[in-house]
Amino acid sequence: MIQNDLFLRTLRGETVERPPVWMMRQAGRYLPEFRALRDQYDFFTRCRTPELVAEITIQPVDIVQVDAAILFSDILVVPQAMGIDIEMKENIGPFIAHPIRNTQDVERVQIPDVSHALGYVMEGIHLTKERLNNRVPLIGFAGAPWTILSYIVEGKGSKNFDIAKAFCFSQPELADQLLQKITDTTILYLKEKVKAGVDAIQLFDSWGGVLSPEDYSTFSWKYSRQIVEALSPLVPTIVFAKGCSFALEQMSQSSVAALGIDWTCQPSLARTLTQGKKVLQGNLDPAWLLASPEQITEKTHQMIRSFGKDLYIANLGHGILPNVPVENARAFVNAVKTFVE
Ligand code: CP3
Secondary structure, eight states: OOSOOHHHHHHTTOOOSSOOBOOTTOSSTTOHHHHHHHTTSOHHHHHHOHHHHHHHHHHHHHHTOOSSEEOSOOTTHHHHHTTOOOEEETTTEEEOSSOOOSHHHHHHOOOOOHHHHTHHHHHHHHHHHHHHTTSSOEEEEEEOHHHHHHHHHHSBOOSSOHHHHHHHHHOHHHHHHHHHHHHHHHHHHHHHHHHHTOSEEEEEETTGGGSOHHHHIIIIIHHHHHHHHHHTTTSOEEEEETTOGGGHHHHHTSSOSEEEEOTTSOHHHHHHHTTTOSEEEEEEOGGGGGSOHHHHHHHHHHHHHHHOSSSEEEEESSOOOTTOOHHHHHHHHHHHHTOOO
16 A cells, blocks of 8 residues: 555565665754744744645655655643643743642643544644655654653753753652553544554654663663553553663564664664664664765675664664754665665
8 A cells, every 4th residue: 555665564564675674853943944834823833734734744755765754743742732831942942830840730630532632633643645656655643641741840951851850750759640641642633543554653752862771660661661561552652761771672572573772872883772673673872974975885884784684674763853954864764774794
């Protein structure tokens, strides 16, 4: 059905002619076509308008020719739907005037009717699928419960997330209530997304790496795992837990289809820790896309050789940076497409 199904065949563990390639945060940021829209509409308006969602999602498919599209949206639409007021501030990022800090705050957090509260996302998926016209698969995503908790407890981005950690360490039962509410909502949300037509799911645990291995198990993986087990029977799931190579072995013992790797972990170590049984995705340092196209090509070929061509999805080790020239993003994608063993 899907014309270029390399990404889905790889996730199913099939042998492929070359690895598929896409880039985390490919929808937006570095594309001039996106910045033109950004100047016209504020962030959450873009997320809530199916026409804009479809347009922004498909831009990197047309412009840099990636093998998969990722829906334009944000991980923070979930806590928004749970009743938390979130703004996206220019040059600051997410901002929450009343962060979640105590029992009353947690009680106020609702598990919403997602088909209603997040219906606009589903409309965005329908329109995007229609416009993609089966060219490439569409990835749906959500934040891992720990990463969502980090933002809503902290109130904004942070270097170390110590307020979020202190909340969890000093009130573990309350933290569990909050994390479980986020988990339950996320499962409902992702199941709706699958019904609406996404072909795979990625969980972003951008801040998993601020936790110790033990705390990662307790406050993050315990919940992400529930989401993986609930969704994996429906579509292939990918978990990207940044800075969490210490947890690769534990994560590989779940039904997750693929694990995202950041650039601080050697491909060979990631293969060993996952016993060669999972698809791995990653892991070029996004800052390499600021080097020359020749250097990018060489680094990318080297990366594919290190991971091996099979059970592998070429990607960056985190989101593409806003100041990357489009031709460099193209050089990365083309390097994967022209790879020969
Ligand atoms: O991958 C994609 O391109 C799809 C779209 C997408 C966005 N956010 C759009 C966005 C995805 C997958 C996300 C995920 C997301 N959002 C994460 C996890 C991935 C990661 O980068 O670690 C996180 C932590 C967020 C929260 C968030 N949203 C922050 C911290 C910010 C501000 C800083 C930034 O990244 O620019 C956002 C805003 C945001 N989300 C923008 C975009 C295109 C930029 C704001 C704008 O366009 O006005």
